[in-house]
Amino acid sequence: MKGQLRLVLVLFLVCGIAAGALSFVNAATRERIAGFARQEREEALKQVFPDAEEFREVLPGRQWEAAAGGQALGFVFAASIQGYSGPILSFFGLDTGNALTGVKVLSHSETPGLGAKITEEKFLKQFRGRSAEEIALRRDDPKGQIDAISAATISSRAVTVSLRSTLEQFLKGELK
């Protein structure tokens, strides 16, 4: 009995000290971690809509209104989809003429060296100025204007489809 009590006591003590240390570390880093996430999001908004100066959240985490000097310029949307090996989250800006202003991939887990090239400017710049019907891979749709990355068709298609479907949702009035 006494031996068992000792087991409980030692484990309790170890866990207690560990919990104390972790809550201290959490308190010390929480602000910085949240700050980075915020800063990263703001930079991404700015990158996909370079002309805008301020962004107002319309739908939390999904849609922002882009403006400069008090004048509305368009929107930024978040689009997500299942890629080749995990979810892909990207942001894109849309001007008042319903053409894309820019695209940025925020997070993905595609294969390094292949699918991971979806984050590169060479692929993403193809979307700039495109309207909804042009956002498709050339090989999938005769109106499509997007070249897939070689050896990474699935990843390229995933990005393209997620942008287009989010954009179409907005045009149909399903988003705000």
Add this chain to the structure above:
Amino acid sequence: MKKGLLHELTKGIIEENPILIIMLGLCPTLAVSTSAANGLGMGAAFCFVVIGSNLVISLIRSIVPSQIRIPVYITVISTFVTIVDYALKAYLPLLSRSLGVFVPLIVVNCIVMGRAEAFASRNGVAASLMDGIGMGIGFTLIITLLGAVRELLGNGTVFGFPVLPSAFQPFLLFILPPGAFLVIGFMMAAQKKFFQKGGAR
């Protein structure tokens, strides 16, 4: 005694290298080493955890009853891992993202558990500290080298700097999982050939 301590430090680097000889922790090693920077970052995180956990476990070894030693080790190790994970997220967010789930997975890294069980729980604080440092250096050295070779052959760069002429067509294979197996196989062979006493002919 002095020679003993120095031996505890150096054995992890060549003689008992955790990856090449003991062959533990291969899963994160193979998965993370797609670039030299990833390897170095993972190595640094691993060093902190193995040194910290060896130190604490050897300090408390006499008060921990053997029936509950495993849960105690896991608690100690996961505490250090969580500290590293938070610190990386707060100060090196990009590295933290590219290492992904493999930092939290150091908790179940068999090298850390192995050193706790096989060494720190049976040896003094100074020896355990040396053992942790040695194992940490050995792991970091190999995973960084592995990352550098894979990055060089698979992408033409080392630590992100282009070192091969642009005419060089990278072998994509080396960035992909099979490349990791190939490179580590050659590294193990080289280790056997050049460092093992009375080993390969």
